[in-house]
Amino acid sequence: GAVVSQHPSWVICKSGTSVKIECRSLDFQATTMFWYRQFPKQSLMLMATSNEGSKATYEQGVEKDKFLINHASLTLSTLTVTSAHPEDSSFYICSARKDSNQPQHFGDGTRLSIL
């Protein structure tokens, strides 16, 4: 149980385009979803916390207008990287949690490459 699906797993696009990444909890309802960014050989950096039906809470230094997060249902959150540039290239991982007493379950991540 507690499966989180993230799509796409790898995306390559041109600079200036917008990219949407989906995170779905397949067998549970996730009241909270999280979005992380990870550079090679580094730890996960939390970008934002997303609660269903409310605005995401962004970490300091993360641009809200650059990284749009929508958590429209208890099983789906999306991260849209708007007007992506090469410096946005990274590995993005989502996680989902049923409630505050449950551990986070992670998606398989999305490798984003901006040319």
Place this chain on the structure above:
Amino acid sequence: AQTVTQSQPEMSVQEAETVTLSCTYDTSESDYYLFWYKQPPSRQMILVIRQEAYKQQNATENRFSVNFQKAAKSFSLKISDSQLGDAAMYFCAYSRIQGGKLIFGQGTELSVKP
């Protein structure tokens, strides 16, 4: 603010041997969760073990066990009978009890020699 520190960037162990990964943390909370996550080359994050701070008994999960020293704020992971499939990046993490976000350490890259 809470912090998590993993002071061993890399560790190596012989297959079938035992290895211990270190983790220390800082918090003013009395109750919290501690975790070890494994990230293999596929980059999938896998929960290895979870410890609740108010439980004195050390958590175990098959070949994985922790040594939780609350007063010392230490949370080490012991892997017994190491297998080639244990090779991965291991992250120690902390979260508060209610609504807590995960705070990760820097990670320890474990290699297993055949």
